[in-house]
Amino acid sequence: MMRQCDATRRVLIAAALVLIMPAMAQAQSVADFYRGKSIELLIGGAVGGGYDLAGRTVANHIGRHIPGNPGIVVRNMPGATSLIMTNHLYNVARRNGTVIGMPTSNIPLEQRLKLISSDGTNARFEIERFGWIGTPVQEPQITWVWHTAPAQNVDDLRKNAVRMGATTSSADNYLLPTILNQLLGTRMQVVTGYIGQNEIFLATERGEVQGNNTGLSNITVNKADWLRDAKVRILVQYGTERLPGLPNVPTAIELAAAEADRALLRFYAVKFSMARPLMAPPEVPAERLAALRAAFDATMKDPQFLEEAQRIGLDLSPLGGDGITKLIQQVQATPQDVVDRLRELLARPK
Numbered sequence: 001m002m003r004q005c006d007a008t009r010r011v012l013i014a015a016a017l018v019l020i021m022p023a024m025a026q027a028q029s030v031a032d033f034y035r036g037k038s039i040e041l042l043i044g045g046a047v048g049g050g051y052d053l054a055g056r057t058v059a060n061h062i063g064r065h066i067p068g069n070p071g072i073v074v075r076n077m078p079g080a081t082s083l084i085m086t087n088h089l090y091n092v093a094r095r096n097g098t099v100i101g102m103p104t105s106n107i108p109l110e111q112r113l114k115l116i117s118s119d120g121t122n123a124r125f126e127i128e129r130f131g132w133i134g135t136p137v138q139e140p141q142i143t144w145v146w147h148t149a150p151a152q153n154v155d156d157l158r159k160n161a162v163r164m165g166a167t168t169s170s171a172d173n174y175l176l177p178t179i180l181n182q183l184l185g186t187r188m189q190v191v192t193g194y195i196g197q198n199e200i201f202l203a204t205e206r207g208e209v210q211g212n213n214t215g216l217s218n219i220t221v222n223k224a225d226w227l228r229d230a231k232v233r234i235l236v237q238y239g240t241e242r243l244p245g246l247p248n249v250p251t252a253i254e255l256a257a258a259e260a261d262r263a264l265l266r267f268y269a270v271k272f273s274m275a276r277p278l279m280a281p282p283e284v285p286a287e288r289l290a291a292l293r294a295a296f297d298a299t300m301k302d303p304q305f306l307e308e309a310q311r312i313g314l315d316l317s318p319l320g321g322d323g324i325t326k327l328i329q330q331v332q333a334t335p336q337d338v339v340d341r342l343r344e345l346l347a348r349p350k
Contacts, residue, residue: 030291033097034068041074041278042089042101044082046196050215052076053222054136054276055102057314058296061305065295070098078196081106081170083116083123090125095281097288100133102278105271106172108328112339115346116170128332131280131289132324134296136309137217138317139275140239141172142249143180143188144219144232145211146204154235154255157186165200165209166192173200175346176213176238179268180252182345183261197222215275216243221313240269245315264342267334274324293321 041059045051059072077085082104093099110116110123117123143164145151150160157180166173169192177188191209194200197218203209211232219227219234226232237249253265278296280289299305300318309316 030287031067033288034066034070034291036070037068037098038071038073039063039066039097040093040099041072042077042085042093042099043074044077044079044085044101044103044107046078046198047076048222049197050139050218050222051082051102051104051276053217053312054314055278057305057308057312058136058278058299060308061302062295062299065298065302067291080122081116081168083107083110083170087122087124089279089281090130093281095283097280097284097292100278100280100292102276104171105275105277106170108274108277108331109268109271112331112334113343115175115343126282127328129282131282131284131292132321132328133278133280133289133292134300134318134320135274135277135324136300136316136318137275137314138239138273138319139215139217139315140237140243140251140269140272141176141213142216142219142234142238142246143177143211143213143236144234147231147233149210149233151211151235152233154184154186154250157188157235158184159187161187161189162211163209164188164190165194165203165212166190167194167196167200168192173213176252178346179265179342180236183252183256183265213238216246217314220245220315224313238265238269239272240266260341263338264345267331267338268342270327270331274319274327277324289321296320 041055043051043055056074059074063070063072085101086103086107089101106116108127111127114120145162149162151157151162164177168174174190174192177190180186181188194203197214200212201223219232234246234249236252237243237246238252240253242251253262256262256265280292297320
């Protein structure tokens with residue numbers, strides 16, 4: 001009888017372990033997986049630019065908030081307005097949560113607009129399948145000019161030709177002045193071929209170009225002395241509304257006269273609400289993606305991260321992974337006639 005009771009007890013214990021162990025393994029799996037590993041953060045912009053600055057600042061702190069405390073290794077992969085990096089992340093990178101990326105904000109619009117890959121064949125990804133982690137900043141682009149440029153305001157940009165530096169014809173620093181030229185009658189002449197933002201800054205100082213369109217932090221952080229010394233003037237901002245820090249600078253949306261033009265600009269401005277997006281490739285296990293999202297949210301409240309961001313002048317306005325996912329859905333739901341008009345406008349002779 002005692003042997004039979006012991007056998008029954010062992011069966012019950014074994015059955016309980018069968019039920020308990022998967023839950024224990026699941027609770028420990030994320031920490032166990034990441035412990036002793038490194039996460040590679042691929043940045044789709046050049047070293048020293050706004051994406052690089054934001055990405056490296058997050059990388060300095062997010063590892064402390066990921067279970068298992070993995071190291072973060074940053075690797076820049078610029079090229080084709082970060083299409084190269086995005087294709088790599090989608091098609092080549094490990095899908096286990098050890099590789100994440102920060103593309104340019106053009107990427108979330110690319111499958112609709114096809115500005116980087118005109119027939120879509122070079123954009124080898126489905127934007128909805130990425131796992132969105134968050135963005136540390138929601139940042140509009142701005143149009144700025146050097147203090148010697150013949151432009152004090154937008155009316156002057158209509159009267160005078162101003163040379164603007166850009167990287168490629170698929171980047172915002174080319175597209176935004178092109179849009180403004182078409183909608184508002186400005187006369188900005190865009191010079192492409194610069195590797196990155198730092199090269200455009202140098203070209204401005206040398207007098208090769210007279211201004212640029214860029215993310216606001218590229219000026220407020222990387223060239224704060226230019227603002228302090230009144231070496232540059234900010235003439236237009238491209239968010240959905242004026243920033244508190246730029247109360248006297250008009251948005252492109254409010255400058256547009258027709259509602260159709262404003263609708264077009266509002267569609268394009270969605271990307272500025274995810275200005276420095278972090279994403280994971282498809283098929284990352286759900287619990288690891290959730291851990292990365294939670295770690296991002298915790299990093300945005302981390303006193304050490306906040307101190308560094310303040311010290312370098314990074315103006316934080318974070319948005320989590322769920323928020324970016326909703327913006328992606330909004331982009332995908334935009335009426336096709338709005339998208340087609342923007343594509344047609346950008347295809348007109350410059």
